[in-house]
Amino acid sequence: MKITIIGCGNMGGAIARGLAKSNFVAPADITVSNRGKEKLDLLKTYNPEVHTTTDNKAAVKDADIIVLAVKPWVLESVAIDIRNELDLPRQIIVSIVAGVTIERLASLFTSGDSIPAIFRAMPNTAIAIRQSMTLFTPYNAVPEQVDCIRAMLDSLGKSLLVDESLMEAGTALCSCGTAFAMRYMRAAVEGGVEMGFYPKDAQLVVEQTVKGAAELLLATGNHPEVEIDRVTTPGGITIKGLNEMEAAGFSTAVIRGLKASK
Ligand SMILES: NC(=O)c1ccc[n+]([C@@H]2O[C@H](COP(=O)([O-])OP(=O)(O)OC[C@H]3O[C@@H](n4cnc5c(N)ncnc54)[C@H](OP(=O)(O)O)[C@@H]3O)[C@@H](O)[C@H]2O)c1
Numbered sequence: 001m002k003i004t005i006i007g008c009g010n011m012g013g014a015i016a017r018g019l020a021k022s023n024f025v026a027p028a029d030i031t032v033s034n035r036g037k038e039k040l041d042l043l044k045t046y047n048p049e050v051h052t053t054t055d056n057k058a059a060v061k062d063a064d065i066i067v068l069a070v071k072p073w074v075l076e077s078v079a080i081d082i083r084n085e086l087d088l089p090r091q092i093i094v095s096i097v098a099g100v101t102i103e104r105l106a107s108l109f110t111s112g113d114s115i116p117a118i119f120r121a122m123p124n125t126a127i128a129i130r131q132s133m134t135l136f137t138p139y140n141a142v143p144e145q146v147d148c149i150r151a152m153l154d155s156l157g158k159s160l161l162v163d164e165s166l167m168e169a170g171t172a173l174c175s176c177g178t179a180f181a182m183r184y185m186r187a188a189v190e191g192g193v194e195m196g197f198y199p200k201d202a203q204l205v206v207e208q209t210v211k212g213a214a215e216l217l218l219a220t221g222n223h224p225e226v227e228i229d230r231v232t233t234p235g236g237i238t239i240k241g242l243n244e245m246e247a248a249g250f251s252t253a254v255i256r257g258l259k260a261s262k
Contacts, residue, residue: 001025003152004063006056006078008034011096012069013043014128015156020047021130022155033059057085065152068095075100079108088116092145094136094152096121098171102139102164117141119149120164122171123156124178132157133177135170172261180257185210 003025005012012032020027027049033056034040040052053059060066060082070078075097088109093116095105102120109116119141123134134153138146138161146161153159162170185206192202216227232239 001065001148002029002031002063003065003067004031004033004059005067005069006033006059006082007069007071007074008032008039008043008052009069009071010125011123011127012067013039014125015067015069015096015123016043016050017046018127018130018132018156019152020050024152024155031059031063056081060085060091063091065092065094065149068093068097070097072097072100076108083109083111086116088114089140092117092119092141092149094119094121094149096123098122098175099168102137106139115140117145120167121149121153122167122175123153124175126178127156130156133174134159135162135167135174136160137162137164137167168262169258172258176258176261180254181210 001024003019005016008016012034016030016032019025019030027047028051031051031053032040032043033053035054037054040054043050044052056078066082066086068075068078075095086109088111093105093109095118100120102118105118105120106116109118118139119136120139121134121136123132126132127134132153134157136149136153136159138149141149150159150161185203188206188209189199189202192205193199197205213227216222217224220227228238228242232242
């Protein structure tokens, strides 16, 4: 299995680093192509076994999976650059380019009778530490190809196959969601400092608390309210805090923010 990533920016570089650490593929079977050399050189210092190039055409030649990780406005020129080199539908195309639909991807990569197997995927920046939540939608893919891409994405965190109609909402939930969770955490750190903690200590406390809360839900499969019930003694301090936050519009603000992002 050979994987080529086009674009070695925040996301492409993180995917390359994550895959190089995973058991999904050997580092020597990863090729990363980028416009400039600087980021490729940095990647090489991280793992010298990963192949790097500034030639997109050469990069896609022997690939089984081609991950497109460029900005949306660059996608068309990249597609024009590589499409005559592709062996479709043997090669699978995975696009993480935000806002670009499967219909658009298919129109960029369909040539003659050969309809490509395309995946539209939406990871988040935690892919850098192989903790991404990645939503994906397949198009014209056989079950083995779906299983293969699911396994690749699962090696970088967790994945969920969704209908494309959910991709925008999913982007708000999982991609923008990282920033939303961080904003809660920033506020909690500031509250901790106001209550007397040193910033570093407050940050550690908040980080581990949020991580523990997420792990608790993942491990039990419980709805958040079930775990909230365990912390809220009648007449106790947690319910006082929760009610004060709700009076300030906490849940409404989160839902409104998500809908605005979508
Ligand atoms: N950031 C997120 O949270 C997130 C989440 C999900 C999806 N996405 C999507 O992921 C994509 C990449 O985002 P990013 O944050 O990684 O952007 P980025 O850091 O700007 O990376 C894009 C990379 O593409 C390279 N590039 C530009 N033109 C190229 C070409 N013709 N051939 C090969 N490489 C080329 C750039 O190289 P140079 O630096 O040398 O110009 C740059 O390294 C975007 O479409 C975005 O919508 C982002």
